Amino acid sequence: MIGFAFRRLLQAGAVMFVVALISFSLFRHVGDPVNQMVGVETSTEQREALREQLGLNDPMPLQFVRFLGNAARFDFGTSYQFRQPVADLFAKRIPATLELAFTSALLALAVGVPMGVYAGLRRETVLARLFLSLSLVGISLPTFFLGMLLIYIFAVSLQWLPSFGRGDVVDLGGWWTTGFLTVSGLKALVLPAITLALYQMTLIMRLVRAEILEVVRADFIRFARARGLPDRLVYFRHALKNTLVPVVTITGLQLGSIIAFATITETVFQWPGMGLLFLQAVQNVDIPIMAAYLMLTGLLFVTINFIVDILYFLIDPRLRASA
Amino acid sequence: MMLRRLVLAASLAAGLAANVAIPVSAQAETMKFAYQGAVNQLDPYSLNESFSLSMLANVYEGLVRRNAQLELEPALAERWEILSPTHWRFYLRKGVKFHNGNEFNADDVVFSAARVRSKGSDLGKRIDESARIEVVDPYTVDFLLDAPNPILHAEWETWFIMDKEWTEANNAVAVTSASDTTVNFAGLNANGTGPFRITSHESGVRTVFEPYAGWWDVALHNLTRVEFTPIASDATRVAALLSGELDLVYPVPVQDIKRVNETAGTRALIGPELRTVYLGMDQRRSELLFSSVKGKNPFQDVRVRKALYQAIDIEAIRAKVMRGMSTPTALLISPYLFGRASEIERFAYDPAAAKALLTEAGYPDGFELVMDCPNDRYVNDEAICQAVAQMLTKVGVKTTVNAMPKAKYFARILPSGGFETSFFLLGWTPGSLDSWNVLENLTSCRDDAGKGGAFNIGGYCNPASDALVKEIMAENDPVRRDELIFRAFALQHQDVAHIPLHQQGLAWGVSDRMVVAQRADDTLLFRYITKN
Numbered sequence: 001m002i003g004f005a006f007r008r009l010l011q012a013g014a015v016m017f018v019v020a021l022i023s024f025s026l027f028r029h030v031g032d033p034v035n036q037m038v039g040v041e042t043s044t045e046q047r048e049a050l051r052e053q054l055g056l057n058d059p060m061p062l063q064f065v066r067f068l069g070n071a072a073r074f075d076f077g078t079s080y081q082f083r084q085p086v087a088d089l090f091a092k093r094i095p096a097t098l099e100l101a102f103t104s105a106l107l108a109l110a111v112g113v114p115m116g117v118y119a120g121l122r123r124e125t126v127l128a129r130l131f132l133s134l135s136l137v138g139i140s141l142p143t144f145f146l147g148m149l150l151i152y153i154f155a156v157s158l159q160w161l162p163s164f165g166r167g168d169v170v171d172l173g174g175w176w177t178t179g180f181l182t183v184s185g186l187k188a189l190v191l192p193a194i195t196l197a198l199y200q201m202t203l204i205m206r207l208v209r210a211e212i213l214e215v216v217r218a219d220f221i222r223f224a225r226a227r228g229l230p231d232r233l234v235y236f237r238h239a240l241k242n243t244l245v246p247v248v249t250i251t252g253l254q255l256g257s258i259i260a261f262a263t264i265t266e267t268v269f270q271w272p273g274m275g276l277l278f279l280q281a282v283q284n285v286d287i288p289i290m291a292a293y294l295m296l297t298g299l300l301f302v303t304i305n306f307i308v309d310i311l312y313f314l315i316d317p318r319l320r321a322s323a
Numbered sequence: 324m325m326l327r328r329l330v331l332a333a334s335l336a337a338g339l340a341a342n343v344a345i346p347v348s349a350q351a352e353t354m355k356f357a358y359q360g361a362v363n364q365l366d367p368y369s370l371n372e373s374f375s376l377s378m379l380a381n382v383y384e385g386l387v388r389r390n391a392q393l394e395l396e397p398a399l400a401e402r403w404e405i406l407s408p409t410h411w412r413f414y415l416r417k418g419v420k421f422h423n424g425n426e427f428n429a430d431d432v433v434f435s436a437a438r439v440r441s442k443g444s445d446l447g448k449r450i451d452e453s454a455r456i457e458v459v460d461p462y463t464v465d466f467l468l469d470a471p472n473p474i475l476h477a478e479w480e481t482w483f484i485m486d487k488e489w490t491e492a493n494n495a496v497a498v499t500s501a502s503d504t505t506v507n508f509a510g511l512n513a514n515g516t517g518p519f520r521i522t523s524h525e526s527g528v529r530t531v532f533e534p535y536a537g538w539w540d541v542a543l544h545n546l547t548r549v550e551f552t553p554i555a556s557d558a559t560r561v562a563a564l565l566s567g568e569l570d571l572v573y574p575v576p577v578q579d580i581k582r583v584n585e586t587a588g589t590r591a592l593i594g595p596e597l598r599t600v601y602l603g604m605d606q607r608r609s610e611l612l613f614s615s616v617k618g619k620n621p622f623q624d625v626r627v628r629k630a631l632y633q634a635i636d637i638e639a640i641r642a643k644v645m646r647g648m649s650t651p652t653a654l655l656i657s658p659y660l661f662g663r664a665s666e667i668e669r670f671a672y673d674p675a676a677a678k679a680l681l682t683e684a685g686y687p688d689g690f691e692l693v694m695d696c697p698n699d700r701y702v703n704d705e706a707i708c709q710a711v712a713q714m715l716t717k718v719g720v721k722t723t724v725n726a727m728p729k730a731k732y733f734a735r736i737l738p739s740g741g742f743e744t745s746f747f748l749l750g751w752t753p754g755s756l757d758s759w760n761v762l763e764n765l766t767s768c769r770d771d772a773g774k775g776g777a778f779n780i781g782g783y784c785n786p787a788s789d790a791l792v793k794e795i796m797a798e799n800d801p802v803r804r805d806e807l808i809f810r811a812f813a814l815q816h817q818d819v820a821h822i823p824l825h826q827q828g829l830a831w832g833v834s835d836r837m838v839v840a841q842r843a844d845d846t847l848l849f850r851y852i853t854k855n
Contacts, residue, residue, distance in 0.1 A: 030731070156566045164559050268558075277527065283699070285730045
């Protein structure tokens with residue numbers, strides 16, 4: 001067990017190193033940060049001095065080592081645009097992103113699983129076919145388009161819901177802000193959460209449907225039926241339970257991507273989370289924010305994968321034997 | 324003026340009404356608005372960027388300010404005199420208080436002059452480097468210059484006066500320079516003398532302003548609160564106006580203007596902007612970096628430059644690409660900023676003449692050319708380049724557009740990137756609203772490192788023009804000065820130093836409840852806004 005975990009940890013370290021290398025080399029190609037940091041009248045000499053101070057003139061390997069050293073200590077320096085420590089900016093933005101991500105994940109599960117079960121058990125019905133074709137739309141519709149569509153229907157035409165922002169937020173203890181406790185905060189959450197959830201929802205629905213189709217053919221279901229158990233018990237106690245293992249795994253992994261890739265949704269709805277911060281950083285060559293975001297995203301995925309690996313190891317005896 | 328009178332009349336009427344004991348609803352008028360960018364930080368000296376400064380202009384004030392028509396008027400200085408061409412005297416307004424209650428006086432001016440020129444400040448050019456500032460008495464300050472400068476105060480609307488005591492008490496004397504790792508108190512808090520105070524500021528999320536009751540001037544607005552949210556996505560910004568959530572948004576993309584006007588309750592405010600968009604050609608290198616012509620530089624031949632100029636159908640660009648939202652120009656400066664601009668006319672659009680000029684210059688079959696272009700900087704920048712490329716290709720100059728985000732674009736074409744371009748598109752607004760700024764920055768001779776006209780990317784160089792620019796700097800007589808400016812622009816027009824295209828349009832979307840003054844420099848001043 002210890003050996004297995006250690007090997008996985010080493011691999012995780014290697015992945016993080018590659019992420020760092022790739023993101024570092026990307027920064028060389030996004031443009032000159034100095035131009036975004038000063039006004040047009042700043043002289044060439046002053047720009048050069050600034051470049052020197054920021055260490056942009058040092059040899060590449062030295063810059064990379066410095067970047068790695070700082071990243072390892074979670075010190076991402078000061079944002080070029082905001083002149084504030086990146087860690088502070090992230091701390092302010094994380095609640096918005098996490099609240100949106102968890103709401104979306106819950107929504108995706110709460111709607112996706114029942115739809116999947118229904119489509120799997122009653123696959124010949126009109127409703128099941130409708131679900132299936134709807135899911136196709138959900139998978140193929142680009143996020144920004146869906147977001148704009150929802151804004152035009154629910155914000156501009158019907159004027160039921162706000163088109164941007166997070167509404168009023170409540171400060172909890174100074175380190176977390178929540179939109180869950182105000183009416184405007186909850187209203188503001190609806191459209192972005194749907195936008196972000198739709199893809200996951202359709203993914204989960206199709207997955208559950210496929211699993212159900214698989215499981216209802218399994219011997220233990222047939223035996224249960226033969227034993228005379230009522231359908232309700234067969235489907236919901238035995239069949240559904242057995243389909244949920246892969247669903248939970250996928251959902252866990254998808255949660256990572258919901259958090260990491262909420263950028264588009266956050267931009268469409270001007271949701272003040274990390275994704276929006278990141279996208280603006282890219283436009284303004286704010287390297288410290290970009291670096292921190294990419295490293296954190298890398299860390300998030302590596303951590304989730306690590307946990308999943310360990311869980312598999314605990315659940316699946318075959319892995320233990322080979323280890 | 325009209326507006327001011329109307330509002331005065333209205334407030335008088337309101338006053339009368341109050342006297343006869345009808346409760347006048349001191350209606351709480353909150354204005355919510357959005358802009359495409361954010362107010363990143365609040366230190367008025369750390370970034371020379373027009374939007375942030377325009378927001379801070381509601382909070383801080385300079386010795387002078389500009390009104391809705393961009394005319395200079397007294398602000399913290401009641402009046403000023405030019406005692407001699409190199410000696411200016413400013414009489415400060417008495418009884419002005421900063422938002423924290425501190426008294427404003429000459430010490431604050433001296434302190435602000437030192438701070439704005441200190442290391443780390445990005446607005447050091449607001450005051451001549453050599454200028455000495457002397458306190459005559461607590462409400463009189465002298466500026467002593469080494470050389471005459473008739474436009475000394477032209478950019479002082481955004482040289483904001485800070486409170487010496489407040490800045491020192493909060494350890495914020497050093498300006499947060501772009502490379503600093505410490506957070507400066509003045510970067511997160513503001514303390515000006517202006518009509519509004521900042522009551523809450525979350526970088527990149529929301530900034531809240533409230534009127535300052537102790538303002539020295541008569542408040543003409545009726546706002547009790549202003550909420551600013553940056554909304555980067557064009558479609559979302561417009562949607563938020565149409566849905567009634569916001570009272571004002573800017574900029575509105577040209578393709579959405581019709582929609583904003585057609586929706587009940589909202590309208591688009593459009594007007595010419597000061598920024599001039601123009602094309603530049605590399606005239607410095609002996610061989611172009613990105614063209615098929617080897618061993619020589621076709622742009623060193625004035626006939627080729629003129630051929631390109633005449634090949635461009637500026638009316639088509641105005642009508643099709645800009646949807647009517649542009650004013651074609653022959654000069655690098657807006658007619659609003661230079662009264663005699665209309666005396667110079669664009670060379671006519673004439674593809675046949677362009678072909679003839681190219682043949683005469685030895686390029687009967689034209690040549691290949693790469694055009695560098697930003698795609699997120701100016702109104703429809705990439706579309707303009709695409710249109711120009713097609714027009715040039717029609718007369719034989721096969722042009723390929725290389726469009727890129729501004730961050731990459733400026734890294735390439737500016738001095739730091741070694742002026743790496745052969746043909747480019749650029750926009751320029753003179754910070755001082757004066758022609759000299761344009762002539763100096765965009766047209767003075769430069770060397771390969773950018774010494775001289777640092778933004779003269781094409782490297783145009785005519786000593787006769789440079790001599791005029793020097794004369795303009797030292798000329799105090801306005802008529803004579805305008806004559807010199809006119810001669811410089813006329814010379815450059817004959818040289819086809821650049822291909823000026825147009826002044827792009829401003830477009831703001833506002834709710835019908837708003838009465839707003841739209842300034843041609845895209846500045847939103849809350850003091851000119853009323854909400855009904």
